[in-house]
Amino acid sequence: MKLWLAASLPNRCLMCHQSVMLPESGICSVCLSAGIYQASVCLGCGCTLVTQSRYCGSCLKQEPLMIVAPCSYHQGLGPWVAAIKYRAQFAALPVLTKALVNRVQELEHLGLLKLPQVLIPVPLHVDRLKQRGFNQAWIITQALSQQLDIPFSTSGLNRVLDTQPQAGLTGKQRRRNLANAFELEQDFPYQRIALIDDVVTTGTTAKEIASLFEKRHVHVQVWCLARAEAPGLLD
Known part of the structure; x- marks a missing residue:
């Protein structure tokens, strides 16, 4: 796995094209520092906070699903997160997973x-997996597991419906599209999990999966390489 990723890394930063030291990074430290969050953010909605706390005042009232990400999808690093899924370009993956760690x-x-207790990647339907050839959430999860020494599991949570891509759908369409798309097996031995994905946008996928776990009294937090906040939240 490490050799495969190292072989895909460029010898120049993907963003500024300055030389970088391989195999540690496909993005230099200067560009990474500029791309990650410059201020504290709410783990619920993603809005800017004066000091880091779990939730902003609005989210504190309802304690929404906790989403942990090192950066905004809209501020610099987003294209390299997208390149992992859509173009199978993994050059930025090591530095982005390290930023999440x-x-x-x-x-x-x-x-x-x-x-x-365990890391759980968002699963792909078997047909989509055959078509794409890989699940980016699995790859991210494996890297996080190695760096944090937390086990990961690809069993227990299954995608049973091959739904259409979420991109371009409204919130209502996203919820309808994912209804009953996932299934949690009866024998699930953990009480505290992190659900791993590349990007969280509206959070529809994460919430749909989390609801299955929460019915079993399993605590869920979501870890991703980037989150796409609603417009204006980081102003």
Whole structure:
């Protein structure tokens, strides 16, 4: 796995084209620092906070699903996150997963996050997996598991419907599209999980899956390489 990723890394930063030291990064430290969050953000809606806490005032009232990401999809690093899924270009994956690991460890140090017992990648339907050839969430999960020494599992949660892509759908269409798309097996031995994906946009997929776990009293948090916040939240 490491050799495969290293072979795909360029010897110049993907963003500024300055030389980088292989195999550590496909994005230089300067561009990475500019692309990750520059301020504290709410783990619910993603809005900017003065100081880091779990939720903003609005989210604190309802305690929504916790979403952990190192950066916004809209601010610099988004194209390289998209390239993983849509073009099978993995050059930025090591540095982006490391940025997510750093974010997780920061929140744990602040007492805002408790590490999960297991990492669960968002599954693809078997037909979509055959068509694409890989599941980017699996690849991200494997990297996180190695760096954080947390086991991962690809069993227990299954995608039973091959739904149409979520991109371009309205919120209502997304919810309808994913209704009953996932299934959780009866024998699931964990009480605290992190659900892993590349990007969280409206959160429809994450919420649909989390509802299955929460019915079993399993605590769910979501980890992703980037989140696409609603317009204006980071202003």
